Amino acid sequence: MRxxxxxxxxxxxxxxxxxxxxxAGIADAVVVSSVEEARVHLDQEATxxxxxxxxxxxxxxxxxxxEVADSHGIATVVVAPTVNSALLRKAMRAGVADVVSLxxxxxxxxxxxxxxxxxAARWRTATPHPAETPAQEAPRGKIITVxxxxxxxxxxxxxxxxAVVLAKETGKxxxxxxxxxxxxxxxxxxxxxxxxTIADVVQVYDRLDVDLLRGFMVQxxxxxxxxxxPVRPEDAETVSVARTTQILDLLRECYDFIVIDTSPSFSxxxxxxxxxxxxxxxxxxxDVASIKNTRISLQKLTQLGYDSHRLGIVLNRSDSxxxxxxxxxxxxxxxxxxxHIPSDRIVPRSVNKGxxxxxxxxxxxxxxxxxxxxxxxxxxxxxxxDDVA
Numbered sequence: 001m002r003x004x005x006x007x008x009x010x011x012x013x014x015x016x017x018x019x020x021x022x023x024a025g026i027a028d029a030v031v032v033s034s035v036e037e038a039r040v041h042l043d044q045e046a047t048x049x050x051x052x053x054x055x056x057x058x059x060x061x062x063x064x065x066x067e068v069a070d071s072h073g074i075a076t077v078v079v080a081p082t083v084n085s086a087l088l089r090k091a092m093r094a095g096v097a098d099v100v101s102l103x104x105x106x107x108x109x110x111x112x113x114x115x116x117x118x119x120a121a122r123w124r125t126a127t128p129h130p131a132e133t134p135a136q137e138a139p140r141g142k143i144i145t146v147x148x149x150x151x152x153x154x155x156x157x158x159x160x161x162x163a164v165v166l167a168k169e170t171g172k173x174x175x176x177x178x179x180x181x182x183x184x185x186x187x188x189x190x191x192x193x194x195x196x197t198i199a200d201v202v203q204v205y206d207r208l209d210v211d212l213l214r215g216f217m218v219q220x221x222x223x224x225x226x227x228x229x230p231v232r233p234e235d236a237e238t239v240s241v242a243r244t245t246q247i248l249d250l251l252r253e254c255y256d257f258i259v260i261d262t263s264p265s266f267s268x269x270x271x272x273x274x275x276x277x278x279x280x281x282x283x284x285x286x287d288v289a290s291i292k293n294t295r296i297s298l299q300k301l302t303q304l305g306y307d308s309h310r311l312g313i314v315l316n317r318s319d320s321x322x323x324x325x326x327x328x329x330x331x332x333x334x335x336x337x338x339x340h341i342p343s344d345r346i347v348p349r350s351v352n353k354g355x356x357x358x359x360x361x362x363x364x365x366x367x368x369x370x371x372x373x374x375x376x377x378x379x380x381x382x383x384x385x386d387d388v389a
Contacts, residue, residue, distance in 0.1 A: 008053025062094035165374035167224035172256035181236035184229025191354025
């Protein structure tokens with residue numbers, strides 16, 4: 001790593017950030033007091049990392065982060081007074097490599113700087129300069145996230161079965177990522193042993209590449225690759241937003257379809273996955289609690305700026321006799337249902353066996369509905385590729 005620009009007018013804070021940079025192995029650190037001054041230095045000499053301090057962590061900082069990533073391959077780290085979901089979303093959209101809090105330790109800030117330096121190095125070696133970019137870029141994998149803020153609605157059943165169908169029927173490279181980091185059940189649903197998990201991946205983030213990442217996959221008999229959730233709930237804390245984003249970006253380079261199973265929350269890691277997603281399937285059921293949570297979730301997703309064309313509503317157990325009709329569910333949540341999955345007792349049986357229902361009972365109505373969703377997903381992805389071409 002050659003050089004870092006630290007933009008922070010407060011002297012004591014700037015000294016602390018300089019120390020973090022030194023701990024990350026960067027001897028050449030230039031401290032400036034404004035974003036404009038940083039811009040001048042960035043244009044004059046090759047730089048790896050731009051570190052923006054808490055007094056300058058505003059909209060202008062995010063604008064320059066986007067500029068320098070696109071034009072110079074420079075990775076930006078933002079040190080904010082406090083870190084919240086709104087700030088993380090804004091940072092991810094701007095292409096910021098990492099966001100840390102001013103209250104974090106020097107070691108944590110140093111780790112973020114070192115990771116950003118690795119990101120910048122990868123950009124320089126793997127990505128052509130914008131002026132040299134070919135007219136048609138290599139296709140990138142499509143990320144499909146299955147989401148609900150209520151547990152017990154069949155989210156993991158849908159995500160695992162959808163991923164298995166995509167792997168078996170499309171002939172494409174497919175992976176499922178279990179981002180329910182504390183209590184993920186993807187391994188159970190697929191009958192897999194957790195020989196490796198995402199917690200192992202983040203331990204080698206400083207040298208992570210596509211080949212190394214593939215080595216942490218657990219293979220399913222369908223041909224699906226699986227990145228499992230940590231075995232111990234406490235290990236979830238090691239999987240940061242920045243690491244999640246890094247992993248998803250690498251997966252896009254080597255897989256055609258990336259299916260993500262999420263925790264039932266708007267956690268920072270879940271938001272990172274949603275931001276990366278090309279399609280988001282929001283799953284609900286025919287009960288008042290699920291309907292209420294879905295309505296609130298859709299409102300929140302709209303407030304956060306997600307386009308409606310990326311969202312699909314999946315009604316699970318859609319034929320349940322509970323004095324409600326699917327049309328009433330649509331009215332209550334304010335959105336049209338895209339997919340109806342019927343109820344069937346073979347589903348809990350398949351879960352207990354660790355065999356996806358699309359393999360165990362492929363001719364059942366449940367399996368057929370998921371296969372149809374997979375076909376629509378694959379067809380949509382092919383259309384997206386055609387549109388790009």
